[in-house]
Amino acid sequence: MEAELQVRSSEGALHRERRCDLCGLPLSKARSRSLMGGEPKEFCCPGCKAVYEILVSKYGELPQKVESTELFRLCKESGLLGQSGGKAPRSGSAAGVEASYSLELWFKISGMSCPSCSWLLERLLEKVKGVKEAEVSFGTELSRILYDPSFVTPGELMEKISSWGYQALPVQEGDEARIRAPFSLRRVVVAALLTCQVMMISWAVYWGFLEELGQRAVSYLSVPIWVLSTPVIFWCGFPVMRRGIAAMRAWMPNVETLVSLASLSAYLYSMGSIFRGSLHLYFDTGCMLVTTVLLGRYVEERMRAKLRDSSFLEMARLGFLKARVWRRGQEEWVPASQVEKGQEIEVREGETIPVDGIVTRGQAMVDNSSLTGESRPVALARGSPALAGAIVLQGRGFVLASGPWSASLLGEMVSSVMEAMKIPTSWDNLAQKGLRWFVLGVIALGLSSSLWLVVSGQDLKDALMRGLTVWAVACPCALGIAIPVAKSAAIALGRKRGIVVRNPEILERGGRLDEILLDKTGTVTHGNFEMREIHCPEENCEELLSIAASLEAASEHLIAKRIVASALERGIRLEQVQDFHEEQGSGVRGLVGKRRVFVGSEVWMRRSEQRISPALLEKAREYQSKGFTVAFVAWDGSVKGLLAMGDALRDTASWLVQALVRRGMRVRLISGDSKVTTSMVARELGLEDFSGEATPSDKARIVEELKGEGKMVAAVGDGFNDGPALALAHMGIAVGRRARGPGGGADVWIPGGELEKILEALDLCKKARRTVIENLVLSGLYNSVALAAALGGLLTPFVAVGAMFLSSLTVVANSWRLSRCPLGAHALELGKTPFRAPSCEALQA
Known part of the structure; x- marks a missing residue:
């Protein structure tokens, strides 16, 4: 400080x-x-x-x-800090100083009925003094607030949200939100019981069952009807009223605004009838509106909760894990977000590993299903990578942390999913703009219909009922939730299957592709290179390997790591490197001792003006014809030797290519490796189209050319040398843990690296698009028919409200069906069961 x-x-x-x-x-x-x-x-x-x-x-x-x-x-x-009597500096105060820190707070918010609610909450929160940033997701019902604790506390923020008609609880207490939600079962039951009494008395009055008592005696029954109706409207319907008023104040009218207008109009009109001595009361209409809304919202929230299956909430909760850290021989518990790199933590049976790291001691069996979607035990021993989110099924171990929870694989998955939920698609933007005008149009339409009947000489009672019915039957919620609920279901289903959707725009495209580009190294191959041969006719091979490994130690490329590992396995000591430079997809250069050393491809050697002797070139061709990847090592203007490394195809690579071809896609293999090696791998995969010696810019250029031809292009890679291509393609798919860095521009991330999940991702996009279209058609058809019927006087307010919530439930149920759709049926195309790659090994790769 x-x-x-x-x-x-x-x-x-x-x-x-x-x-x-x-x-x-x-x-x-x-x-x-x-x-x-x-x-x-x-x-x-x-x-x-x-x-x-x-x-x-x-x-x-x-x-x-x-x-x-x-x-x-x-x-x-608790208010124990900053209580000296001095006030915190406010924005624009004389001191002109703002607090130098801010805190992040996560809430589970219940009671949101449509995307307009999340938009409204963000705007209202941003107006609170001390709130620097507010993000509210309708799909996940999670809110992230960045605030200055000098100005506002979490308790005050919760009270603010509650005053607007929503319920906010810290993420750790999120399960209680369902019990204490505004549309709780208690309000529904009370409203239903009182409304039944109101309806019973009103029914007797309307149908003349009490005529023998005389009109004066019957008029006294209006008092108990009024008494029973008041708590229904103003206590049970308080969340609806408060939310509708808050929306109107923010110039964002929603369905609660329409219901509030309708129920309050019926209530106030009936109050006026009592004072006039009239028996034309509509307390029952107002009560039925409120009760039906409460019941519909309660059922809808329960269905949405089942749709999400708490997956998003559980992901966010994992960020609040604690780690058992040993300091000076004493056990201490610290938040996973505060664990530092190099700290040793202990995990025991039944616990969740809080951060990524390497096992230093002990043995355990863990479940990595939160990462890969595959529930299968994985053995951990000394030297094994331990991943945050894995549950220890048996045993115990000590893990050397590689960083805090936010830097873990699961942390990046959670961040990607949450970010995807916040990204509005083009359909979202269109729906939001239409919704605002739709609600205003419905309000105007209801008033116009009532005024028209009055001007036409119709009874005021009929005019009022016509306007109430139009307001009640309109359902902007069905249109509003058609896209976000389907998007939430698709993203949640993908996460369960080990597929992280980073860009929800691809869901709209429905997986419609013409051409798919597959990267070679680390994608269709394991990326686990083995040093097969070292060829150095004029130099000492151990010295050659030492120089090459010293230079490659600064690189993150798979081949570089294999060269360094091969040198260390032989006990070779690495030297210091200066003036290091890496050309992505080509090679590296730098000063090793007094030598200017170059390591990389044949193209890199020629570009760096390093001469290759005919004998070495012939030997390189021999290695490449065997499918080996060859690294040239040069200094003093000429190539001194060759490093030949071999990599193996993934078991599912050929199967993936066949499945993609059967779907009518053209598949092309692209690699920065030599053309000879790339052609060998392409031949094994049964492909005729391939491009070798392709730099990252070449891969991006190929994508641009195909897009220029009007083709829908997908690019699949590990995100290292193909980041630009993944970002430019219509659908970029990054596979493996390496995609956390440069591959961040991909639309889809498959952390486990299983190739069969590429087809699952395409299936997911196709099903999501179909569900969105079905939802929009259902909600649009409903509103067209319902409004026409209401304007024609064919509906009563009670029937209108029931139909309104039936349409919302239909949209939610259709999206829930998406979450139950099986993925992986594509395996039947080849008459075989889906291959399950070993999750732990795939993640290590």
């Missing part, structure tokens, strides 16, 4: 303002002082001083991100 801050006074002079050494707030006269490690520290209040002392005694020093510690959060939320 900054202890001092430069502040410009009103006279324009700069002076240094003392700040609290814990929270960073300005110091008041009632400051607290303490001597910490021989250095004087000042605090704005006793609470900050106490928290500072506790953190230093616990960790030995103040954590870098003190605001992320649980102790700081707890004390801040």
Whole structure:
């Protein structure tokens, strides 16, 4: 934390303002002082001083991100910090200083009925003082809020959200949201019981069953009807009213706005009838509207919860795992987000591994289904990679962390899925624009129909019922949720199957492809190169390997890693490298000792003006004809030797090519390897189209050329040398863990690297597009027919509300059907069962 801050006074002079050494707030006269490690520290209040002392005694020093510690959060939320009487600097205040930190908060928000709700919540939250950023996802019902704890607390944010008609709970308590949701079963039951009483009395009055009592005596029954209706409208329907009013205030009318207008109009009209002594009461209409809305929302939320199957919530919860860390011989629990690289953590039976790392001690059997979608035990022993999210089925072990949870494979998966849920597709944008005008149009249409009947001489009662029916029957929710619910179902299904959808736009394209480009190394091959031969006619082979490995140690390429590993296995010591440069897909160069060394392909040698002797070139051709990948090693202007490495095809590579061809796609193999080696692999796969010696820019150019011909193109690769091609293709598919970096521009990520899931991804896109179209057709057809019937006087408000929610439930049920669709039926095309690649080995690759 900054202890001092430069502040410009009103006279324009700069002076240094003392700040609290814990929270960073300005110091008041009632400051607290303490001597910490021989250095004087000042605090704005006793609470900050106490928290500072506790953190230093616990960790030995103040954590870098003190605001992320649980102790700081707890004390801040309890109001124990910053209570010196001095106020936090506000934006635009005289101090002109904002707090130098912000916290991230995740909420599980229930009660959202359509995408307009998430849009409304984002706008309202962004207006709260202290909220820097707010993101609300309708599909996942999760909210991420970046806020300044100096201005607002999580409790205050929860109260704000509650005041707008929604329920917010921290992610860890998300299951309780269903119980305490605004449309809870308690409100539904109370509304239903009271509405039954209102309907029973009203029925007796309307049908003349009490005529013998006289009109004056019967008119007294309007009082109990009014008394029974009031709690239904204003208590049971409070979430509906509050949400509808909040939407109107934000100029974002929604279905709750329509229901609120209809039920309040019926209630107020009936109140006026009581004072006029009339028996034409419509309390029953208002009560039925509210009760039907509550029941419909309750059923809809339950169905949406089943649709999601808590998958998104469980993913977010994994970010709150804690790690058992050993410090100075003592066991401590720290959040997985605060685990540092190089720390050793312990995991025991039944626990979830919180971060990625390498097993240093112990043995265990784990379940990696949260990563790969395949529930099968995987053995871990010393040296095995341990992945965050894996559940320890048996045994225990110690893991050397490779970083915090956010840097883990699962952390990147969660981040990708959450990001995909936030990305609006072109259909989303079109639907949102249409919805806003649709609701306003329905309001105007209801008023116009009522006014037209009044002007035409119709009874005021009939005019009111016509307007109420038009407002009640219109269902913008069905149109609003048609796309997001289907998108959520598709993304959730993909995650369960080990397929991460990064760009939801591809769901609209439906997997319609003409040509698919397959990268060779690390995609159709395992990428596990083995050093087969070292050819160096004029140099010492061990020295040649030492020089090449020293240079390649700075590269992340698969071949580079294999060269380095081969040198280390032989006990060769690596040298320091200077002026390192890597040309993606071609080779590397740098200073090893006093030599300017070049390692890479034949093209790289010629481009670097390194002479290749005819004998070495002939030997390279011999290796390439065997399918080996050849790395040339050169210095002093000529190639000194060759490194020949072999790689094996994946078991499912040929099967994948056949399946794609059967689907009518043209398949082409592209590689940065030599043309001879690429042709050998293409021949094994049964392909005639291939391109060798292709640089990353060449791969991107091929994609652009095919797109220019009007073809729908997909590119599949490991994301290392083919990142630009993956980003430019209509559908980029990255396979394997390496896709976390340069392959981030891909539309789909298959972390496990299983090739058969490429076909599953195509199936997923096709089914998602079909579901979206079905949803839009169903909701559009409903609104067209329902509005026409309402305007023609063929519906009552009660029937209209029931039909409205039936349409919403139909859309949700159709999307739920998508989540139950099996993927992998494509295996039947070849008359074989789907191949299941060993998940652990695939992830290691």
